[in-house]
Amino acid sequence: MADEPQSPVSKKMKLDCPDEATATVTETPSIDASVAELRGISTCDDCIAVLLQLDQEQATALKEIVQPEEQSEPTYTKPICPICLGTFTHGNTPLIEALADKVKEVASGITTCQIHLSLPKHITARQIIISRWVRSKSACLVPPTPEDFDYLTRVRDYLSQRICQLLGVTLDTKSEVSISIILTCPQLGRQFEFPHKSPSMQKNPQAKRMFKMGPFNSWSIPNIQYLFTEIAPEDLQAQKCWPPNSPQTGVKVEQVKVKSPSVFIAGRYNKYARGITNTPLHIKGKSFITSVSEQVAPAFEKAFEATDHKFCSSGREDVDVRMLGSGRPFYIEILNPKVTSLSADTIQNIQDEVNQYPHVQFHHLQIIDKSELYRIKEGEEQKSKTYCALVWVKDLPNIDLAEKLKPYEAGRAHLTRSKRVLSLKAEIIDTHFIQLTLATVAGTYIKEFVHGDCARTTPSLATILGCTTDILLLDVLTVDLEWPPSHH
Ligand SMILES: [Zn+2]
Structure with missing residues (x-):
C-alpha cells in the first residue's frame, strides 16, 4: 500500500481519517478522477474545492498539483472557469483590482462600507449542472444540497472581502456607505432559457407553471435551482450543456455605484x-x-x-x-x-x-x-424674529401714536389669536411715513399685519390707526436662534 503512488489530495484524505483506512482507499480514486474530470473542463481549483466539498487542507493540497501543461501556459490563454466565470478564482487579481479601482473612483476616503454584489445567475445554473455531471461519473461522491455550495453567496463574500482588503476599508454591514456592484456576462445571454420547455419536463406540473417566465435574468434563484436539478441529462446534452463549456470572456463590470x-x-x-x-x-x-x-x-x-x-x-x-x-x-x-x-x-x-x-x-x-x-x-417654529419696516400711512390720525401702540409694545395685547406679535414700536418720520420695529414669533406674516390683508387680519396696523397703510420696505433684523450649534 505504502508503495502505491498517491496524489497530494488523496494523501491528505487518508491522513484525515486514519481509523477508516479501508473506506478511504475505495474513495480515493474517485476524488482524483473527479478532480481530473473537472480540470478537464477548465474548472478552477476554488470551484473544484467547493464542488467536491474538500476541506481546507485538501483544498491547499489541490493547489500543489500543477498540471504539466499549465506550467508553461500564459494566464491570458487559460480558459475561463465554466462555473464561477472567473469571479471566484484566487488568481483573478485583475478583476478585483478593476473593481477596487472603480470603487476608489466613486468613493475616495471611506473607512467602512457595505457591498451589494449582483452576479450573473448563470453561475447558479452552471454550478448545479456541473455538480450533477461530475457526480454522474463517480458514484462515490456524496450528493450535495444546494446549501453545500451556494455559489452566489460565496462569490459575493469572497469578492467583497478582497476588494475591501485591497482598499484598506472595513467591510461592515451597518456602514452608511453602501456600494453596489453589478457584474454581468453578456455573452451568455439567454443560454439557459430552455429547461422548463425540455422534453423531460413536459409532464412536470411545476415546470409547466414556469412556462411563461420571461428572460433568464428575471428568473428567481429557487426556480433556477429547481429546473436545473430536475431536468434530465439528455436534455442538457441536447443543448450542449452537459457540461456547459467555458465562456470566451469572463464577467464584465457593468456598474459600480456608491451611496454615501x-x-x-x-x-x-x-x-x-x-x-x-x-x-x-x-x-x-x-x-x-x-x-x-x-x-x-x-x-x-x-x-x-x-x-x-x-x-x-x-x-x-x-x-x-x-x-x-x-x-x-x-x-x-x-x-x-x-x-x-x-x-x-x-x-x-x-x-x-x-x-x-x-x-x-x-x-x-x-x-x-x-x-x-x-x-x-x-x-x-419657536424662536422670535425682529423686523424693521418702512410703512406708508394714508392719513396719519392726530393721535399719540406711542400711547396707541403702548399695549402692543411689550406684547400685552394680543394682536392675533396665537399671540404672534411680541413687541411693537413706531417712530413717525413725517405725516405719511412711519418706521415700525416689531418682534414676532416665527410664522407671523408681517406684511399682512401692516396692511390688514383686505381686513382678513384683525387687528392690523390699519385697524389700529384707522386708515389705509402699506408696507414699503422690510428688513429682518434678527432671527433669534443659536446657530450653528457649536458657535456661541
Ligand atoms: Zn471557478
Missing part, C-alpha cells in the same frame, strides 16, 4: 440687497434671479464631489426683504458626497470665495452632525 451619507454644512447668511430669493426661482427650468442658495451651495457640492444638495433655512424672507443683523440660520445637505470631510481651512477658503459677492454674505460656515438639525426646525 449626506454631509451637513451649517452657517448664517445676510442679504444686503433686495431682489434676491432664498432658493432658486425657476421658470420653465430657467433661473432669472440670484438666490442665496445658489451663492453658496454649488461651491460645497463641488468641493465634496457630490451629486446634489438641499438648502434649508430657518424660515425665509421674501425676495424684496433684506436679512440684516446676525443673519439667518441655514444648512446645506450635501447629497452623496465622494469626499466625506473638509478641513476647517478649506471651508474658510470656500466662505471667503463665496463672499466675493457683496450682496449676500455667509458666516460661521462649518460641518455639523445630522443630530443637530432638529434645532433649526425647532427654531423655525
Whole structure:
C-alpha cells in the first residue's frame, strides 16, 4: 500500500481519517478522477474545492498539483472557469483590482462600507449542472444540497472581502456607505432559457407553471435551482450543456455605484440687497434671479464631489426683504458626497470665495452632525424674529401714536389669536411715513399685519390707526436662534 503512488489530495484524505483506512482507499480514486474530470473542463481549483466539498487542507493540497501543461501556459490563454466565470478564482487579481479601482473612483476616503454584489445567475445554473455531471461519473461522491455550495453567496463574500482588503476599508454591514456592484456576462445571454420547455419536463406540473417566465435574468434563484436539478441529462446534452463549456470572456463590470451619507454644512447668511430669493426661482427650468442658495451651495457640492444638495433655512424672507443683523440660520445637505470631510481651512477658503459677492454674505460656515438639525426646525417654529419696516400711512390720525401702540409694545395685547406679535414700536418720520420695529414669533406674516390683508387680519396696523397703510420696505433684523450649534 505504502508503495502505491498517491496524489497530494488523496494523501491528505487518508491522513484525515486514519481509523477508516479501508473506506478511504475505495474513495480515493474517485476524488482524483473527479478532480481530473473537472480540470478537464477548465474548472478552477476554488470551484473544484467547493464542488467536491474538500476541506481546507485538501483544498491547499489541490493547489500543489500543477498540471504539466499549465506550467508553461500564459494566464491570458487559460480558459475561463465554466462555473464561477472567473469571479471566484484566487488568481483573478485583475478583476478585483478593476473593481477596487472603480470603487476608489466613486468613493475616495471611506473607512467602512457595505457591498451589494449582483452576479450573473448563470453561475447558479452552471454550478448545479456541473455538480450533477461530475457526480454522474463517480458514484462515490456524496450528493450535495444546494446549501453545500451556494455559489452566489460565496462569490459575493469572497469578492467583497478582497476588494475591501485591497482598499484598506472595513467591510461592515451597518456602514452608511453602501456600494453596489453589478457584474454581468453578456455573452451568455439567454443560454439557459430552455429547461422548463425540455422534453423531460413536459409532464412536470411545476415546470409547466414556469412556462411563461420571461428572460433568464428575471428568473428567481429557487426556480433556477429547481429546473436545473430536475431536468434530465439528455436534455442538457441536447443543448450542449452537459457540461456547459467555458465562456470566451469572463464577467464584465457593468456598474459600480456608491451611496454615501449626506454631509451637513451649517452657517448664517445676510442679504444686503433686495431682489434676491432664498432658493432658486425657476421658470420653465430657467433661473432669472440670484438666490442665496445658489451663492453658496454649488461651491460645497463641488468641493465634496457630490451629486446634489438641499438648502434649508430657518424660515425665509421674501425676495424684496433684506436679512440684516446676525443673519439667518441655514444648512446645506450635501447629497452623496465622494469626499466625506473638509478641513476647517478649506471651508474658510470656500466662505471667503463665496463672499466675493457683496450682496449676500455667509458666516460661521462649518460641518455639523445630522443630530443637530432638529434645532433649526425647532427654531423655525419657536424662536422670535425682529423686523424693521418702512410703512406708508394714508392719513396719519392726530393721535399719540406711542400711547396707541403702548399695549402692543411689550406684547400685552394680543394682536392675533396665537399671540404672534411680541413687541411693537413706531417712530413717525413725517405725516405719511412711519418706521415700525416689531418682534414676532416665527410664522407671523408681517406684511399682512401692516396692511390688514383686505381686513382678513384683525387687528392690523390699519385697524389700529384707522386708515389705509402699506408696507414699503422690510428688513429682518434678527432671527433669534443659536446657530450653528457649536458657535456661541
Ligand atoms: Zn471557478
